Amino acid sequence: MKLCCVPLLCLAAAVSSAFVVSTPHMWTKLILTHHWPTTFCGMEHCHVNISYWTLHGLWPDKGIDCNSSWHFNSSLIEDLLPDMEKSWPDLLNPLSTGFWKYEWHKHGTCAAKAPSLNSQHKYFSKALELYHKADLDSILKKFDIIPSEQKYQFRHIEGVIENFYGVKPKIQCVQPSKNADYQILGQIEICFSPDFTPLDCEKQSTPGAFSEDWKFSGRVNRPSGFSVCDHDVPVYYPPLS
Numbered sequence: 001m002k003l004c005c006v007p008l009l010c011l012a013a014a015v016s017s018a019f020v021v022s023t024p025h026m027w028t029k030l031i032l033t034h035h036w037p038t039t040f041c042g043m044e045h046c047h048v049n050i051s052y053w054t055l056h057g058l059w060p061d062k063g064i065d066c067n068s069s070w071h072f073n074s075s076l077i078e079d080l081l082p083d084m085e086k087s088w089p090d091l092l093n094p095l096s097t098g099f100w101k102y103e104w105h106k107h108g109t110c111a112a113k114a115p116s117l118n119s120q121h122k123y124f125s126k127a128l129e130l131y132h133k134a135d136l137d138s139i140l141k142k143f144d145i146i147p148s149e150q151k152y153q154f155r156h157i158e159g160v161i162e163n164f165y166g167v168k169p170k171i172q173c174v175q176p177s178k179n180a181d182y183q184i185l186g187q188i189e190i191c192f193s194p195d196f197t198p199l200d201c202e203k204q205s206t207p208g209a210f211s212e213d214w215k216f217s218g219r220v221n222r223p224s225g226f227s228v229c230d231h232d233v234p235v236y237y238p239p240l241s
Contacts, residue, residue: 011181026113027060028159029193029199031170032130038147038238039174039186046091051147051240052137055088057103058127059181063110070109072101076120084127100124114194126196134190141166151182151234158231165190172202172228185237186226 033056037048037222074097076080090099108123117123143160145152154171161169169190173183229235 020067023080025145026194027062027110028194029061029201030111030196030202031057031061031146032127032134032190032192033057033059034131034134034136034188034190036237038240039184040091040185042238042241043174044092048089048091048094049240050089050091053140053188054091054128055131057107058111058123058130059107060111060113063113065106066113067103067107069237070105072097072104072111073120074100077124080121080124080128083089084124087128087131088124122126130150130190130192134160134165136188145238149239151236152185153232154229154235157235157237161188164197164204167191167198168200168202172226172231173235174225175227180238182230184232185229185235201231211222224233 003116026072028076033051034074035056037054040046041048047081077084077100085094090096093099104120104123108120111117111118111123117126118213140157140160142147143164145160158169158171161171167190169188171189172184172187175183191199191200193199
């Protein structure tokens with residue numbers, strides 16, 4: 001199979017107009033995080049009829065809850081809500097805005113240190129823009145990586161993403177049991193520099209930098225069990241139940 005080595009859909013050219021100059025207190029990397037609903041709901045016992053990768057968040061690599069006085073207001077992103085309900089759903093509480101509120105408080109208020117993301121509307125609309133331009137779900141299908149009972153080699157999944165986007169992703173899995181001979185695909189991160197140029201996810205990591213541990217609003221004290229996939233263990237990409 002021949003892979004197309006294409007930069008992330010020309011994102012650097014498409015969205016670099018709002019260039020951000022880093023400061024000592026500025027984050028240096030944005031993490032666009034996708035999750036696979038079937039895997040998440042298999043852990044949390046939720047029930048969703050979603051068979052595509054959804055957006056979990058857009059996370060700067062520095063800072064958590066940077067401005068607790070900057071309250072979430074859904075009326076400021078009213079025009080984005082139809083897309084957010086489809087692309088960025090709360091898998092635990094589909095009718096609630098609590099997940100978006102949580103993401104804004106924890107990550108958005110820190111991302112807002114950049115002028116290009118310094119409002120709720122800028123933050124959420126940019127996350128949606130990057131999500132749609134990346135189009136991860138379609139890219140995996142394009143190269144025949146589809147949910148099924150078969151197991152994939154980790155290097156195959158990573159290679160498809162890296163060759164297509166031109167950057168190295170971060171891929172996380174669930175370990176179903178201590179002695180399992182496979183792991184379950186759960187999360188894929190694609191990273192960007194402050195000017196929204198695609199970036200290898202392992203580059204520019206900072207000691208003490210923020211790393212998300214998959215805790216949802218209302219469950220902030222509960223760890224989730226996701227970890228970086230083992231490169232040598234087959235990967236199960238579960239279909240919708």
